[in-house]
Amino acid sequence: MTNKEYYMNLALQMAEAVMGQTSPNPVVGCVIVKNGDVVGMGVHMKAGDDHAEVNALNEAGDLANEADLYVTLEPCSHFGKTPPCADLIIAKNIRNVFIASMDPNPLVSGRGIDKLREAGIYVETGILEKEATRVNKYFFHYIKTKKPFVTLKTAVTLDGKTAAQSGDSKWITSEAARMDVHQYRHKHDAILVGINTVIRDNPHLTTRLPQGGKNPIRIILDTHLDIPLESNLLNDQEAKTIVVCGNKAVREKQERLESKKVTVKRMDHVSINIEHLLVWLGEQQITSLFVEGGSKIHGSFLESGHYQEVILYMAAKLLGDPSGLSSFSGNVKTKMSDSHQLQFTSVEMIGADIKVIATPKKN
Numbered sequence: 001m002t003n004k005e006y007y008m009n010l011a012l013q014m015a016e017a018v019m020g021q022t023s024p025n026p027v028v029g030c031v032i033v034k035n036g037d038v039v040g041m042g043v044h045m046k047a048g049d050d051h052a053e054v055n056a057l058n059e060a061g062d063l064a065n066e067a068d069l070y071v072t073l074e075p076c077s078h079f080g081k082t083p084p085c086a087d088l089i090i091a092k093n094i095r096n097v098f099i100a101s102m103d104p105n106p107l108v109s110g111r112g113i114d115k116l117r118e119a120g121i122y123v124e125t126g127i128l129e130k131e132a133t134r135v136n137k138y139f140f141h142y143i144k145t146k147k148p149f150v151t152l153k154t155a156v157t158l159d160g161k162t163a164a165q166s167g168d169s170k171w172i173t174s175e176a177a178r179m180d181v182h183q184y185r186h187k188h189d190a191i192l193v194g195i196n197t198v199i200r201d202n203p204h205l206t207t208r209l210p211q212g213g214k215n216p217i218r219i220i221l222d223t224h225l226d227i228p229l230e231s232n233l234l235n236d237q238e239a240k241t242i243v244v245c246g247n248k249a250v251r252e253k254q255e256r257l258e259s260k261k262v263t264v265k266r267m268d269h270v271s272i273n274i275e276h277l278l279v280w281l282g283e284q285q286i287t288s289l290f291v292e293g294g295s296k297i298h299g300s301f302l303e304s305g306h307y308q309e310v311i312l313y314m315a316a317k318l319l320g321d322p323s324g325l326s327s328f329s330g331n332v333k334t335k336m337s338d339s340h341q342l343q344f345t346s347v348e349m350i351g352a353d354i355k356v357i358a359t360p361k362k363n
């Protein structure tokens with residue numbers, strides 16, 4: 001690892017540590033180095049707060065003069081909730097700026113760098129760019145598409161079942177694997193399940209990590225508003241909860257839910273169109289969506305083609321039951337050559353279980 005990568009890695013580690021806190025902003029880390037000493041470190045904590053560069057420059061004080069600045073995302077050049085970071089970097093007389101990833105917003109991309117170079121500052125980009133892009137993959141997707149980054153998560157037995165034909169699914173995976181899921185609940189802005197999962201499991205869908213973590217907004221796809229009024233999701237007050245229904249759902253049911261401080265989003269058609277839902281969620285500034293199923297929901301996202309990552313946890317258990325519930329049911333392909341093509345991006349053991357991550361192949 002080169003010197004530059006060492007300091008950029010430090011900035012990236014800070015950015016990674018606050019994933020889940022900054023939405024709808026990106027995560028950004030910044031490190032300031034002078035004569036081989038780290039003299040300032042900063043991270044963007046949450047939307048509306050000071051940017052990473054501001055926090056690092058405040059910490060460096062006069063030592064920022066003639067120092068090197070490492071930042072994981074191109075410094076902003078526009079007046080947002082805070083003044084442009086590029087102007088502050090120039091004012092503090094920083095000598096060199098090293099950047100990992102460029103701003104994906106075409107309106108500002110490169111503008112911050114141009115400002116710095118016009119002021120005579122040396123600027124180098126692309127240091128650990130791959131890692132920086134990974135850390136902000138939800139934000140980058142949202143900026144480009146104005147729709148949330150969609151992660152489909154499922155848990156299956158060795159023979160691919162997500163529940164027995166009786167509906168029983170407790171538990172497929174071990175405590176360690178189920179706890180691993182909670183990091184994604186913290187990192188995503190929202191979590192989504194279908195009405196069948198709500199009726200079968202009566203879930204809370206909260207983040208229960210040892211170190212805490214943010215509860216995501218909870219979204220239930222419930223075309224006809226069948227959700228039982230005594231459901232945990234409607235009564236535990238643990239997080240903002242949105243029930244999405246079709247336009248034929250009974251109004252009285254909608255009013256009963258709204259009296260419980262639950263948002264009811266009535267779509268324009270009888271059934272729920274996934275793409276329309278994602279556009280609406282994007283308008284609510286939801287930049288990432290964690291879909292925990294069940295299998296019909298996963299099938300509808302598969303059918304829509306609007307999903308960016310699949311996370312599958314597999315337990316070494318066999319149900320041997322052909323009528324057990326598959327993890328995806330929808331958009332059935334009858335020929336292997338027509339199957340949805342993905343690629344594995346990681347395989348690892350989590351306790352006794354396997355965790356696999358796959359992404360759709362770019363066609």
Ligand SMILES: Nc1c(/N=C/[C@@H](O)[C@H](O)[C@H](O)COP(=O)(O)O)[nH]c(=O)[nH]c1=O
Pocket residue numbers: 154155169170171172173174177178181197201202203204205206292293313
């Ligand atoms: N059955 C299993 C899962 N089941 C996932 C969903 O069906 C559950 O309803 C949801 O996780 C419950 O959320 P909670 O109430 O917040 O705990 N998910 C897993 O990773 N392994 C499983 O063995």
